[in-house]
Amino acid sequence: MTPFLTLKDRRALITGGTSGAGAATVALFRDLGAQVLTTARKRPADLTGVAFVEADLTTTSGVRTVVDAAHRDFGGIDILVNVLGGSSAPSGGFAALTDEEWEKEFNLNFFPAVRLDRELIPGMIEQGSGVVIHVTSIQGRLPLPEATTGYASAKAALNTYSKGLSKEVSPKGVRVVRVSPGWIANPGANGLALRIAEEAGISYGAAIGVIMTSLGGIPLGRPAAPEEVADLIAFLASDRAASITGTEHIIDGGTVPVA
Template sequence: MFRTLTSPNPTEFAGKRAIITGGSRGIGAAIVQRLLDGGATVATTARNATDETPKAATFIQGDISTLAGVQAFTAAALNELGGVDIVVNNAAAARTHLGGISSIPDEEWLDALNLNYLSAVRVNNALLPALREAGPGSVIVNISSGAALTPVPPLAHYGAAKAALNTYGKALASELAPAGIRVTTITPGNVLTPGADVIRQNFADAMSVPLADVTAGIPLGRPGDPRDIAEAVAYLASDRAQWVTGANLIVDGGELPVI
């Protein structure tokens, strides 16, 4: 069970403008709320808002799996916020193919790359002029996945896209470091979110085991809560991490292999 933390410093991100993709529910909604709690002004996007979407954020409906969708969202977000200091690329989706790699249709490989990898590339490219204008201290955080480190055939397309995101993030960090813009990656383990719950249920059904067995091997004894990832984002986006760039922070309860 996630232990409730003390209240965040409400001025930690005061004056900061954050743009977060995939912020309607799950990990994304938790990140949005955490940065709001720290005093940031936040704009976020998803195909649709949900009951989980923090009401204090500006929600911009959109589809960032296409270049045109990214351009429309980032333009609207910059118009709303007047600039950006923090970018969190969280949008992601995966569908299991229990028939293995050969059963994954070509269009789903393309969909996986567009949403789970290229959306981050396009969002960052679109926002980079504003990040440079904001100056040193601006931050990009890309949300990856344990599937990039422990690839399995039914999610090979998703894991490959996230592995590409990891490599891209490291390269971007090197390129932007002279400008004082930090780029980091977070790799979550098994986190309890609506999308991940469906995937775990698919695997449990395929193996004919109880759902709880899928997360039973986590050393710290529980699956993750979206707030676990949000706290990691808050750290990496803050001045507490001012000498951290190019890093991939694994937040997994000890489950994933060392990289």
């Protein structure tokens, strides 16, 4: 019997694949039969069963390193999942964001996806098929003004770019979809709480409360697990989602109000 969902023999590049939702996605894609290439600035000790290239995707040279590895190791890519993202910007609102901080936010959360797409989508168009998944964030809709204006702006830009890209390449056989998580329950995604706690001189628990209040609460009562985000990404990358393109898929426990 054919399994409900398989990625057997698909060649996948997953950025940010060594922690959090990225690591969960790498593990799931591997288990579903995909050939997986992932990348980070440093190789983790426990990474097995997937190809890895050490690179800094906030630089054009790092992107080139990853693209060269994808062509060398796999001969091209069928699925590109841009998970890479995060923020190191200080709290303090808009006035705390210098030009350097703005550049950091966009160099991490926007330009790696744009540059990888530009290098790898032409090969997908040539083969007549491909899937691009951009992991954005509900912060694009619900920015936390005290701490995430730069990050949220970069993710909003990624959303808009993705919409335009989908209209251009979907008729050529390449699907483009977005996955927008809310708060994800893992240490790699909780850096914001740690930073708020340190800068405000409050406890970690109190900082979590600040974030929850800013978000307006999570109706489901809990954040998403990394594996739940990975499940959604895998479905959208599979043939089960063959007619889905140009859409945003929010996984946030009901945080974003809907009509």
